Amino acid sequence: MLRVLELFSGIGGMHCALDLVDLNYEIIAAIDINPIANLVYSSNFPNVPIMNRTIEGIPLNQWEKWHADIWLMSPPCQPFTRQGKQEDLNDRRTNGFIYLMKTILPQLQSKPKYILLENVSGFEYSQAHQLLLNTLETYNYYYQQYLLSPIQFGIPNSRLRYYLIAKQEEKSIDIHSSLIQTRISNFERLYKKIRQQFPSKEFFLEENSFYENDQITNKCSHSSEILIDSNQLMLINDFLISNENSNFELDEKQLKRALHVCDIITCHAKRSFCFTKSYGKYFEGTGSLFRTLSNRIRYFTPQEIANLHCFPLNYHFPEQITIRQAYSLLGNSLNVFVVGVLLENLFERSST
Structure with a gap:
């Protein structure tokens, strides 16, 4: 069974995507600082342990105890939106993300095998994005990046977002692609x-x-x-x-x-x-x-x-x-179908 950590969990869009894909999983914790979002989450998923606290307030030993197979995360997008001040890593709302990239992932003995991240279009030009890629490359993660919108799949809503899926490899990876793709396959089943x-x-x-x-x-x-x-x-x-x-x-x-x-x-x-x-x-x-x-x-x-x-x-x-x-x-939420498609591709599940 896949052990899942849902970080910056919001109202549980990632959780819904896991259900859509029919994965055998257990969410060992859903973490968000928004008590209203957590109330909605708990109403829909009453059996999931919810932590109403900051990511950076969780010590390393707790992450080791969780021994998660996959991190699903949708960090706050305000530091990167066109309408905002675009303060990037200087915005305190990135503290949790920085903590994950600079403290937890480097020190964690039981690193997650998989990572899926969603953020606003524009994140790909940020210092936070570069920190993400540098960290993944350092710890032998193979990753793919996408800019996708549900309207590409015939769903009548434009919601362009940046996505990254990553899988840790046993051997060192010499070549990483900086290409951000605007199309994806393996979505017919969903x-x-x-x-x-x-x-x-x-x-x-x-x-x-x-x-x-x-x-x-x-x-x-x-x-x-x-x-x-x-x-x-x-x-x-x-x-x-x-x-x-x-x-x-x-x-x-x-x-x-x-x-x-x-x-x-x-x-x-x-x-x-x-x-x-x-x-x-x-x-x-x-x-x-x-x-x-x-x-x-x-x-x-x-x-x-x-x-x-x-x-x-x-x-x-x-x-x-x-x-x-x-x-x-x-x-502030995400499109469940698009995340499901990314999970299909992350786990290389068949469309048939």
Whole structure:
């Protein structure tokens, strides 16, 4: 059984990806400093030991006791985002990552065999990225790097992210590739599972409406190559809880502010813009809005965004979590399907 450490665990996207891939695993600890994220995590995975503490506050002997086979991690992205100050390793939010690379991994006798890391696009230009590669090369990890977005696989959401998968080799590796790939193979098995989870839904097309023949362009995919046939593309409609939802409709004041700066899509759309943690708080650049069949404009619900992130259908937010908190947590989360594809490739599992 694979012993898994889920670091910077958030709401458990990595955990969901492990389930999607059907690996035989045990999560020996999920670690995050966000108590709200940990509450959501524990509500969905009550049997997982959760540590509400900083990574750098965990001593070396504890890491030895864990004897993990794989580290899954999604370190804080704020030090590397275009909207932030881009302070990189000078940002205190990188302290946990630095501790892993400079203290724990070098001293750990029982180093993890595998590592999977996710972060925001732009991480690849950072000093933290260089520290990561230098550390992996020093301790004989073979790694592959990717820039991938779910829209490449026909899932109608643009969420470009940097990913790295690494495997420690017994012998020293003389050559490492700095190439960052924008395509990946071995995803067909998981894609069939996602299509079963979110099957195509029939919808009524009014006489005066039109079918949105959205082109998936660089504007949305950020130059990522589409990896499936056009007839396999999924529609926004496949991920909706319902078309209408009056609780999430914009009022007249909000509409006046939003209409000129927002991306507004319908159930026929084949894409949506990246949902950020500020969705529902600000309009511009925080994610698409939805135009219903009755021509009302509304927000996507947290559950619908979780669907677009490919979380399982039984995933939920506890009642005490507010809508704003749910949006914020989802904006910091990841796409379960894409991480699952990377796990398929990390463990070289067959697509058949």
